[in-house]
Amino acid sequence: MAPYRNLEEYNIEITNEVKTHFTKIVDDIGEDVTRDGLVKTPERAAKAMLFLTQGYKQDAEEILKGAMFEESYDDMVIIKDIELYSLCEHHMLPFFGKAHVAYIPNGHIVGLSKIPRVVDVFARRLQVQERLTHNILECINNTLKPKGVAVVIEAAHMCMMMRGVQKQNSVTTTSGFRGQFEKIETRNEFLKLISADLS
Numbered sequence: 405m406a407p408y409r410n411l412e413e414y415n416i417e418i419t420n421e422v423k424t425h426f427t428k429i430v431d432d433i434g435e436d437v438t439r440d441g442l443v444k445t446p447e448r449a450a451k452a453m454l455f456l457t458q459g460y461k462q463d464a465e466e467i468l469k470g471a472m473f474e475e476s477y478d479d480m481v482i483i484k485d486i487e488l489y490s491l492c493e494h495h496m497l498p499f500f501g502k503a504h505v506a507y508i509p510n511g512h513i514v515g516l517s518k519i520p521r522v523v524d525v526f527a528r529r530l531q532v533q534e535r536l537t538h539n540i541l542e543c544i545n546n547t548l549k550p551k552g553v554a555v556v557i558e559a560a561h562m563c564m565m566m567r568g569v570q571k572q573n574s575v576t577t578t579s580g581f582r583g584q585f586e587k588i589e590t591r592n593e594f595l596k597l598i599s600a601d602l603s
């Protein structure tokens with residue numbers, strides 16, 4: 405057996421159901437669902453959609469609780485440039501970019517890899533960028549109960565770039581701050597530390 409296998413498991417019933425809908429969509433837009441290149445497309449599209457929305461069945465607070473450690477460190481912890489891919493709930497088209505997350509511990513720290521996982525749990529749902537920002541913020545705030553937490557997301561929205569207003573270079577920035585980050589000095593320190601990569 406291989407040293408590592410990445411197992412993807414799909415619920416067959418749900419996959420088949422979604423696949424049926426995609427077959428109908430491909431047909432409705434005027435394509436020939438039976439031509440070679442498209443035969444397996446509805447199934448692939450169904451699996452992609454289920455992968456991209458897997459966050460509904462995941463509990464972000466449990467992920468953090470599973471990796472909390474007592475620690476007296478009480479300076480700012482920043483995880484910046486977290487890759488982010490989500491689907492806008494209005495068009496089901498991707499929006500993608502970066503998340504920057506910071507917190508000031510209050511007796512507990514969390515395994516650093518868990519913060520990007522929390523971002524993924526909330527990003528892999530139908531979202532708006534504003535709610536995604538607050539989902540991440542509140543999850544960390546409720547679980548770690550830090551002295552402060554900050555989340556900044558910069559993202560480009562395919563629904564703006566490919567259709568509608570066709571503003572191809574616009575980036576949307578959202579932010580949320582709790583606790584000590586509501587103080588202007590702390591917030592500015594955080595923004596300065598992440599701004600090296602803000603474009």
Ligand SMILES: [Zn+2]
Pocket residue numbers: 492493494495496497561563564
């Ligand atoms: Zn949209």
